[in-house]
Amino acid sequence: xxxxxxxxxxxxxxxxxxxxxxxxxxxxxxxxxxxxxxxxxxxxxxxxxxxxxxxxxxxxxxxxxxxxxxxxxxxxxxxxxxxxxxxxxxxxxxxxxxxxxxxxxxxxxxxxxxxxxxxxxxxxxxxxxxxxxxxxxxxxxxxxxxxxxxxxxxxxxxxxxxxxxxxxxxxxxxxxxxxxxxxxxxxxxxxxxxxxxxxxxxxxxxxxxxxxxxxxxxxxxxxxxxxxxxxxxxxxxxxxxxxxxxxxxxxxxxxxxxxxxxxxxxxxxxxxxxxxxxxxxxxxxxxxxxxxxxxxxxxxxxxxxxxxxxxxxxxxxxxxxxxxxxxxxxxxxxxxxxxxxxxxxxxxxxxxxxxxxxxxxxxxxxxxxxxxxxxxxxxxx
Numbered sequence: 001x002x003x004x005x006x007x008x009x010x011x012x013x014x015x016x017x018x019x020x021x022x023x024x025x026x027x028x029x030x031x032x033x034x035x036x037x038x039x040x041x042x043x044x045x046x047x048x049x050x051x052x053x054x055x056x057x058x059x060x061x062x063x064x065x066x067x068x069x070x071x072x073x074x075x076x077x078x079x080x081x082x083x084x085x086x087x088x089x090x091x092x093x094x095x096x097x098x099x100x101x102x103x104x105x106x107x108x109x110x111x112x113x114x115x116x117x118x119x120x121x122x123x124x125x126x127x128x129x130x131x132x133x134x135x136x137x138x139x140x141x142x143x144x145x146x147x148x149x150x151x152x153x154x155x156x157x158x159x160x161x162x163x164x165x166x167x168x169x170x171x172x173x174x175x176x177x178x179x180x181x182x183x184x185x186x187x188x189x190x191x192x193x194x195x196x197x198x199x200x201x202x203x204x205x206x207x208x209x210x211x212x213x214x215x216x217x218x219x220x221x222x223x224x225x226x227x228x229x230x231x232x233x234x235x236x237x238x239x240x241x242x243x244x245x246x247x248x249x250x251x252x253x254x255x256x257x258x259x260x261x262x263x264x265x266x267x268x269x270x271x272x273x274x275x276x277x278x279x280x281x282x283x284x285x286x287x288x289x290x291x292x293x294x295x296x297x298x299x300x301x302x303x304x305x306x307x308x309x310x311x312x313x314x315x316x317x318x319x320x321x322x323x324x325x326x327x328x329x330x331x332x333x334x335x336x337x338x339x340x341x342x343x344x345x346x347x348x349x350x351x352x353x354x355x356x357x358x359x360x361x362x363x364x365x366x367x368x369x370x371x372x373x374x375x376x377x378x379x380x381x
Contacts (some may be wrong), residue, residue: 223272232275243257259296
């Protein structure tokens with residue numbers, strides 16, 4: 001055997017001995033690890049809440065549509081040319097405010113003519129009455145025939161009737177002159193002006209000059225399922241039912257009003273009944289045509305069991321919550337939910353007052369898992 005071969009063989013033998021030593025050490029380490037006790041799983045941090053017992057309002061939630069308390073489509077009552085527009089679009093106006101003025105000169109002339117005719121006919125009436133009185137005296141002295149007196153009396157009555165007609169013509173001409181000033185019949189907000197200064201208008205034209213909406217007070221229309229109708233009518237008979245309305249994504253407080261109307265028939269196509277609530281709307285928070293969330297309160301439920309709605313989970317077997325026991329282990333508890341009111345879930349069955357339920361962290365939990373209550377983050381000053 002050559003010297004180089006001996007060196008190669010010696011290297012191979014050293015490598016085999018070294019590998020065997022490493023495998024022996026690794027096996028010893030693995031056996032030692034198996035011999036150590038298993039490390040316990042860490043507690044899972046969760047947020048919890050107590051099952052509370054309190055008085056909770058029973059409400060019906062719906063989507064409503066705001067409707068003006070009164071809407072007036074303002075139209076001209078005489079023909080003529082618009083010479084004044086005394087408001088701005090969108091402005092709030094008061095009842096009786098002069099909004100439009102129509103050229104009054106033709107109507108002033110008509111009034112003067114009617115007044116002149118009245119003066120003429122009144123004078124004619126007085127003359128014929130005087131003749132009647134003279135002929136009556138002559139008739140009593142047998143100086144005039146009954147036929148002549150009857151004719152004079154007829155003339156006097158005719159003149160009196162003509163004078164009355166002239167008086168009515170004056171009143172009508174004065175009324176037509178008043179119609180040249182178009183006033184607001186209600187308090188409200190005006191919309192877009194359809195005709196500006198210089199345009200000709202016709203009496204009772206198809207298109208209005210402007211539309212006025214009264215928004216204080218204001219109505220909100222909404223519909224509820226027909227199954228809730230009997231409850232609404234029963235509680236409405238006892239007292240006025242309060243209603244809250246809140247526009248979507250609003251940071252303001254909900255507007256409060258009262259239920260004022262229940263329709264006299266159920267809509268057979270939708271199975272709903274229409275209701276209407278009235279709101280004072282002093283702050284003008286509600287606006288015609290706006291969609292709002294409606295909450296109709298029926299009554300207060302005493303000693304209702306409530307938990308945060310986030311604690312209620314839904315699984316194949318129905319709704320459930322994680323209950324934290326005294327040893328900080330969790331238990332899956334099946335519950336029956338009565339309803340959800342805002343952030344609270346009202347429990348009909350499955351929980352007792354004072355029990356602790358998990359509000360956040362349920363995704364990491366399993367039955368029997370140990371938990372630790374996470375501290376809420378400190379509020380920034």
